[in-house]
Amino acid sequence: MTTVLIIGAGGVGQVVTHKCAQVPEVFTHIVLASRNEEKCKAIAKQIERPIKTAQVDADNLPELVALINQVKPKLVINVALPYQDLTIMDACLETGVHYLDTANYEPLDTAKFEYKWQWAYQQKFQQAGLMALLGSGFDPGATNMFTAYIAKHYFDEIHTLDIIDVNGGDHGYPFATNFNPEINIREVTAECQHWENGNFVTTPALSVKQSFTCPDDVGVYNIYRMYHEELESLTKHIPTLKKAQFWMSFGDSYLKHLEVLGNVGMTSIEPIEFQGQKIVPIQFLKQLLPEPSSLGPRTHGKTCIGCVVTGIKDGMQKTVYLYNVKDHQDCYKEVQSQAISYTTGVPAMIGAKMMLEGTWMQPGVWNMEQLDPDAFMADMNRYGLQWKVIEDPDFDLL
Numbered sequence: 332m333t334t335v336l337i338i339g340a341g342g343v344g345q346v347v348t349h350k351c352a353q354v355p356e357v358f359t360h361i362v363l364a365s366r367n368e369e370k371c372k373a374i375a376k377q378i379e380r381p382i383k384t385a386q387v388d389a390d391n392l393p394e395l396v397a398l399i400n401q402v403k404p405k406l407v408i409n410v411a412l413p414y415q416d417l418t419i420m421d422a423c424l425e426t427g428v429h430y431l432d433t434a435n436y437e438p439l440d441t442a443k444f445e446y447k448w449q450w451a452y453q454q455k456f457q458q459a460g461l462m463a464l465l466g467s468g469f470d471p472g473a474t475n476m477f478t479a480y481i482a483k484h485y486f487d488e489i490h491t492l493d494i495i496d497v498n499g500g501d502h503g504y505p506f507a508t509n510f511n512p513e514i515n516i517r518e519v520t521a522e523c524q525h526w527e528n529g530n531f532v533t534t535p536a537l538s539v540k541q542s543f544t545c546p547d548d549v550g551v552y553n554i555y556r557m558y559h560e561e562l563e564s565l566t567k568h569i570p571t572l573k574k575a576q577f578w579m580s581f582g583d584s585y586l587k588h589l590e591v592l593g594n595v596g597m598t599s600i601e602p603i604e605f606q607g608q609k610i611v612p613i614q615f616l617k618q619l620l621p622e623p624s625s626l627g628p629r630t631h632g633k634t635c636i637g638c639v640v641t642g643i644k645d646g647m648q649k650t651v652y653l654y655n656v657k658d659h660q661d662c663y664k665e666v667q668s669q670a671i672s673y674t675t676g677v678p679a680m681i682g683a684k685m686m687l688e689g690t691w692m693q694p695g696v697w698n699m700e701q702l703d704p705d706a707f708m709a710d711m712n713r714y715g716l717q718w719k720v721i722e723d724p725d726f727d728l729l
């Protein structure tokens with residue numbers, strides 16, 4: 332009998348709950364908790380198996396500890412926001428429960444995400460005999476696994492990595508984000524960093540772009556170089572990497588709106604005084620934008636996310652591309668959600684399964700690429716995220 336506690340009832344929380352419910356042999360009992368219990372109940376109603384729900388403020392340590400002690404889960408899956416990572420890790424330590432998340436910690440008042448805060452928990456988790464799995468979404472998450480799998484099965488040594496995240500979906504709105512708007516905009520507007528010869532090199536946000544032709548007729552898209560959190564852990568754990576870059580596609584309408592919103596100050600995280608109260612512009616903007624979890628029925632098209640790796644095998648230089656293509660409407664039919672939440676929620680469920688089944692379970696704080704990728708990759712094929720490999724693709728990347 333294993334109980335899992337899922338915290339966060341947004342787009343990703345909905346998919347994780349559906350996917351855990353599809354694997355009753357591992358997740359015997361599921362409890363979904365969030366700031367607003369009504370959202371948990373609405374998700375529970377979509378699922379045939381009984382899902383318990385609860386209200387919790389995950390910024391409040393005593394509330395979290397009380398809930399965990401009441402629910403007695405073996406594992407907490409944190410799909411609230413990155414701001415809550417450390418509080419939930421503290422609550423897990425206090426109650427003796429394993430931990431998993433999909434995004435690294437970011438302080439609310441500084442738009443800077445880094446692993447250092449969570450890596451600092453290494454000793455505490457080791458001493459408590461508990462495991463914390465960091466970044467078990469798609470990117471980070473599946474992309475770390477793709478890289479580890481390619482390195483293990485196709486190369487003696489890998490030298491360059493390009494992670495390419497194309498969302499060829501269209502939700503019909505002039506501007507909306509497909510995951511939490513505040514986190515999305517903070518990430519996209521951050522200065523770009525890529526890894527080159529042992530250092531991170533900084534360039535202005537979205538200043539380098541190229542065209543990318545996706546496989547399987549997904550289409551041709553402009554992809555923009557940006558910083559993404561898995562670059563920090565992958566370059567640390569795979570020291571043979573000489574260059575590592577992350578690319579994401581954006582439509583012209585998204586970029587035009589983002590530029591205007593930035594120019595007028597709407598993406599700022601600095602509080603301003605407005606009619607006698609303090610408001611944070613980006614938080615106000617979030618209230619105006621569609622919720623990512625509401626985009627499912629209206630999003631059409633496909634995502635195509637993968638890793639291009641070069642390196643040496645038997646003395647020869649080669650290139651390998653490993654990718655997944657997912658159709659937004661297929662996701663909607665299965666779990667009433669668009670593909671960005673789906674591609675995040677499925678690896679979260681699989682990471683949890685790897686822990687609970689014992690395949691990966693070991694004390695300490697772990698990034699995905701530190702763990703053996705084979706069982707995870709097999710489950711990606713089994714649970715809805717089928718992947719393919721192209722050896723020596725005809726790409727000419729910057």
Ligand code: NDP
Pocket residue numbers: 338339340341342343344364365366367370387388389390410411412413415433434466467468469470471472509510511512514623624671674675
């Ligand atoms: P949403 O905004 O849709 O959902 C977040 C949920 O967390 C909401 O239900 C929200 O409550 C709840 N929440 C926020 N603060 C608290 C709190 N203090 N206590 C309890 N619950 C809280 O975001 P997404 O579902 O799109 O994203 C969830 C996470 O997944 C984020 O951390 C995001 O960065 C990550 N992510 C990772 C990806 C990857 O590939 N690795 C890709 C996409 C997302 P309320 O509804 O009341 O606001």
